Amino acid sequence: MVSQFYKLLGYSINEIPASLETFSNLVHPDDKEYTFKMVQRHFEKRVPFLVEYRLKHKSGKYKWFQGSGQATWDDDGKPMRMVGTIIDIDSRKLSEEAELKRAAELAEKNRELEEFTYVASHDLQEPVRTIASFADLFEQSYADKLDEEGRQYLQFIKGASMRSQQLIVDLLDYSRLGKSREMIQVNMNETIQDALVDLSVKIKEAKATIKVDDLPTIAGNATELRLLCQNLISNAIKFRKAEINPEIKISVHQNETGYQFSVSDNGIGIEEKYLDRIFVIFKRLHGKTEYEGTGIGLAHCKKIVELHHGRIWVESKVGVGSTFLFVIPSEIES
Amino acid sequence: MKKLNCVLLIDDDVPTNYYNKKVIEQIDCAEHVETCISAKAALEFLKSDFDDGAQPKPDLIFLDINMPGMDGWEFLDSYNELSDDVKGQIVIVMLSTSVNTDDEGKALQKGVEGFVRKPLFKDSLTRIIEENFG
Structure with missing residues (x-):
């Protein structure tokens, strides 16, 4: 063990004395206090000792190591000796940095x-x-x-x-989007109702029916989530089939990462090769004379979902309809 | 300069097609100018029957890249799959706002004869016709 220790640092055995003092001299000044605090903690509270620290190589350069150790205590509870291992983690640390x-x-x-x-x-x-x-x-x-x-x-x-x-x-x-954001608890039922109020004229004109599941309260930005829902419902109405009334279903299910929401329609659907492209800013699938708009809506949706550390995608069949799905993770790091 | 039988303009923007048609008329280099506002419509047009002489087959196509739905690149892929007698001797020139040199290389690889930046000028139009039909 001791010979390994010297070898890792570029020294031959007996070139420097094997002592706590040697270790203290070789450990990086920034890591010294913490490392010795952890040793002390191990001695006193007998919790496992596992610390990452830099040691000075013979070349003068510091390298990262992971040290672990186990002391033995005498009958009075005083630490007698400590054995441990040391692993070179320099390349891992460097790639992390x-x-x-x-x-x-x-x-x-x-x-x-x-x-x-x-x-x-x-x-x-x-x-x-x-x-x-x-x-x-x-x-x-x-x-x-x-x-x-x-x-x-x-x-x-x-x-x-x-x-x-x-x-x-x-x-x-x-x-x-995403500037000056306030994250609060957002009741998605209320968010959808607000969006539906804003879209009420469009809904009436298109004779659309909209079914909404009971939705959860999630951590998020209220304005953004409302815009997200409004855009998705508005699209579901806009890209409807001429011959039937639009039917839109909004549902949710919880999985291990968070809530997965879906907005399904019975509209014209999207060709498979365009499923990714539709989220790109100003990308449109139809001519200006067929459907109005600049092609910003879904780019907004994507940015909003990503600001919530989530993911959005679409499943669709031409002539049958589309389902837009988005996941909002339950744990959002601010 | 040789006068072409027909030029096909493919661009989703109506004013752009109108403008390009105007430039073609100003130098009087084509008998007919046909316009399509989508790549799909252009493919259908090219597949139509030209044998009865009711409508002229294009000699030259100006193709936009960035179009909704099927874009210029996808048009070229579909066009290249057409049979030789449909394609005939048609010369395709990309007409785009793009200033991306990668696009230019990509266009040449897909069998395009030229790459012209919008707007179409009389000089560049004259040069294209002289180079390809002179």
């Missing part, structure tokens, strides 16, 4: 990207608004002086500037 560093860098990059999206889309608003305003003014003042083709051009300019404005608003909303 690298992993943490990468995660921190990624979080920073994401923050920068969100900031960029926000600033860029914010500054785009003004020139686009100018185009829209002057197209309107131009139409009011000169439309009667234009021929058919001229008026057509003007309509294209107006349509495109309106669409740009909508895309920018959507992008801003998307980048704002």
Whole structure:
């Protein structure tokens, strides 16, 4: 054991004395206090000793080790001697550290990207608004002086500037999602009822029936969860079949990780090859003339679910209907 | 410059098709301009019967990449599966907002003759026709 200890640190046996003092000199200053506290705890309370610490290698560099030990006590309860093992965990520790560093860098990059999206889309608003305003003014003042083709051009300019404005608003909303978040206990029954109230005109027009299971109360952001439910129900109504009334079912079941919610419809369904693509921002499956919208809704849903550390996906059959499923874990780390 | 029989424009954006048609008319390089607002509609159009001469078969296609549902790439995959007599001697040029050079390489691999950034200008249109039909 002692020879192993020296070998791990690059020393030959008897090069340095085998003593607690040697150990104390070799252990990293930042790890010393904790390690000796744990030894003391083991001596006094006889709890298992298992500590990770850095020791100075002969080369001068510190390496990570995991030490465990077991003392023996005399009849008076005084520790007599201690035997233990030491394992080289340097490569594991280094990859853990690298992993943490990468995660921190990624979080920073994401923050920068969100900031960029926000600033860029914010500054785009003004020139686009100018185009829209002057197209309107131009139409009011000169439309009667234009021929058919001229008026057509003007309509294209107006349509495109309106669409740009909508895309920018959507992008801003998307980048704002997740800022200043308050996590509370959210009663999902109330969330769905609020969403249904907002959608009441659409529901009535489409003659949609909506069945809702008794839903749980979960930890989350109330505004985001409401937007999530509203988007999913709104989509279920929007992509309905022309020949039958939409029937939507909202259910939940609890599993080991959390609650799995589902929103099922009897709508037009989605081709299998597009099942992933639909969650990408501004990706649409249908032409602007068939279904309105910029293609932001499901991107919002995905971001909201991911802000809750959950997952969203869809199962669908063309001509039969779609079921959107999302899981919200019961333990959310803030 | 040779005058083409028919140019097919595939883009989900109606004003874009209108604009491109206008540019083609301005340099008077085609007898007919056909427009499709989806890749699916374009595939159906290409599969239609051109033999009776009721409608002209396209010589040149301008294809958008980013379209709802079937996009430009999927169109090319489906197009490449068509029989040779359907495809004929059609020249396909990608017309896209994309500034991604990877897209350009990908397009060439899929048998596309050119890659042009929107908007379509008279100069680039003239060059495309001279290079492919001159």
